[in-house]
Amino acid sequence: MLTSAVHASIRFGLGPRPSEALPSEPRDWLAAQLRGPDPARFPDSLPSTADGLLMLREQRHLKPPPGQSLVEPLFRADAQAQLDVLLTAEAPFRERLVWFWANHFTVSTRQGGTRPIAGAFVREAIRPHVTGRFTDMLLAVMRHPAMLLYLDNESSVGPDSPAGQTAHRGLNENLGRECLELHTVSPAAGYTQADVTAFATILTGWSIDRAAAEPGFLFRPRAHEPGDKVLMGRTFPEGEDGGILALDFLGTHPATYRHLAQKLAVHFVSDAPSPQDVATIARALQRSQGDLGIAAAAVIELPSAWHPGTKFRSPFDHVVATLRALDLPPGPGPAPGDPRPGGRFIPGMLAGLGQPVWGAPLPNGWPDRAVDWAGPEAMLQRVDWSYRISAHAEAEPARIAEASLGPLLRPQTAAGLAAAGDRRDALTLLFTSPEFQRR
Amino acid sequence: MPLTRRTALLGLTAAWSLGSVSMALADPVPGARIAPGARDPRFVVIILRGALDGLSAVVPYGDRDLAGWRQPLLPAAPGQPDGLLDLGGFYGLHPALAGFHGLYQAGELLPMHAVSAGYRSRSHFEAQDYLESGADHRLTSGWLNRVVGALPIRRDQPEGDALAVGLSMPLLLRGPAHVGAYAPEAAQGPSPDLYARVAALNAADRVTGPAIAQGLAARGFSSQALGAAASGPAGGPGAFPSLARAAGRLLAAPDGPRIAALEIGGWDTHAGQKRRLDGPLSQLDAGVLALRSGLGEAWGDSVVLVMTEFGRTVRMNGTGGTDHGTGTVAFLAGGAVRGGRVGGTWPGLAQARLLEDRDLDPTTDLRGVAKGVLRSHLGIRQATLDGIFPGSGAAGEIGGLLRV
16 A cells, blocks of 8 residues: 555545545545535535524524524534535545635634524535635635624624614624634734724625525625725725625735645644745745635645644544544434444534534634644543444454555554454554554 | 333343443343243353453363463462362362352352364454354354344334444344344443553654543553553443343343343453453452342343353463463353353363464363253254354254253
8 A cells, every 4th residue: 555545545635444445646636636526415405504594583583492492403414414425525635625614714603693504604605615716715705694693794883884873883893803814814914903993894784684585695785884995005995895805805915825825734734834835835826816726736746745644633533534444334323223323423523522513612713733632631532432433343453454544554553453352442542543643 | 320120111122331341131022921930031141352361260270281381370279368269179260250159169150161162263353253143254143132033022113212322232132133222322431451552552652642641640540550450341340240230130120131241351461461360350250249139039040151252372471461362261150050060171281282282272162052051041942053153063052051
């Protein structure tokens, strides 16, 4: 087995499955995934954003007792479906990019009533653009009701707008500030509080029509701050177009490209990537005017991205890689007659390991460095979880180890597996080995 | 552990687990009314995962070649402090098996020595699969499940899905016959020994090494404890006995299950065997007594089969332990057992008698033992037994194991 083949699956994909052959040409395999189309398929029954908003409306109207939430089933179905796709993904590199960009544009269910539409947000605003232009993704995100709810823009009102004058409501800077700081140019661009305020006023009126038959994005002219605004030295006109132009300006700003390049390098190269690697990715973004597929292709070409073991698996990475290594099928649990136990609800596993699906504590999303995930108790929880999931195994531990790590399996781990007293102990040792915990 | 009367009344078949010990129950006769005076036998299988060293559990101290192979592993002679518990002048029970000794003296324990299930290549995983499949290859169902299917009265309704959470069913009980699973998954955790091995494999890693060491320390595992006495099954010393007692109570209930499987690990003693066997043997000993106490009067018509996937090398290895071998000991216990003796045919430990110059030569096929029990105890017919243990024709049913 080629080290580069198993590494490609581990670093860029989601980890090998024993039932799938590894690519003979790893770079071509990755590049082909970027060319698309996206092969992932989801059940038609998953809720759209409009469905989720309707359910949210119903929920607030009916006020069901605790435990009978109307929106919770939507969240669970979407979370399970999007995680299930990972277990058998045809384009695992593309899937990793989906979760990378969804984390970049974090919508967390911890606030803002986003629970019923957090999944739809990823499917509608992130997934279609992971190999497209960054500005398209940015615009889709900023107009999506999930982001408008999460970062409070729905209720942000221009102080001098008609609504502001009559209702005595005002500006909420949250979305404008986070968009500058986290999503686009980052503080390295040197913007000021005046820029934050200006951008927030540019975005006034970007709201949600919750009362419509098909609830969704709505620009509310009556809440929009009148007049031109100056953001980072550029003047943007009044109206919805002003926001679109401002997002295009921010989304193509060289500081944004550097910021995105840094995050991509941290995700795909190492916790502390070299400035040269960051510059290479930034240059690819600059030359392609923010083509994320070309940026991802530039990452593949970095020699340093092919050094195994430099990245630590987050709980998400570890759970997905382990389930794939066990070749467990998608689905919430076993079919009748399947001797395996039920309760294989992946979102529950992730929550138990400290990384609930779409549940980051803050808008900056989940961290991406070893130090953030390798705390003592977190590591023991990972050991305990590995032990529990290893009860499900039927294949030979040595075969699973070979398929999931290939030449990256250390001799001492192989010896530990061989000396284990039963299959469950052997797999626990595999899944908690230093090499399996890396990607 | 939510072992409730209700569980038993529902006739639910169940598997529980706590640490590395677990049990599963099969219930072929819920609601079936036993006529007064009719037999109502119980059958329990305890799997010892990891390969018990039979020569340490039931020590053939009368064999003149024994000490030459493994003197440092041997307990003191019978009659001495912490000495062997004598079984009639040739064999002695390990001193941690005092409860077993009491059963032996009451005629309710029958160790079967130099047994093997016909498997020869010394891989734990394959051997456990074969042991549970009851065949010389891996099947998708276990022989105990086929026993459940062969019993006369069966339930038609599927067991409650609501309790089918958590742990996997042992292969021994998997198959078409209804055997539900229930386990408090959160209660499961690795044994101290496994934690120690995880920590060792990570020790040199600058990220995971210190984190795991600190995490274990914070949870109260001292490095000394992990390094030294880390041999017992997980879940604490009382886990297996309490599970066994619960199993006994469920089996004793009039509408409860009649067949159960339990398992206990900690037997893979490649190093420091003399010390490391104390914990698992004590738990096994206490577990069988707890099972008896849970069964109450039903113990009188019960058979417990204790089996392991293979034995260990006759010679001590270079680290005070033993490696994977072949022949070992199995136990039959229970009021229905014609015990108070050691069964099997002793092959001797002279060098020329060892299998491949290393292992206790198995002279009795474990499947023959199981067949003998199933025939006499549960009334399963010969033709059915051949289907329960496919390809075991050469392993003839052994008679005279039980009182009936």
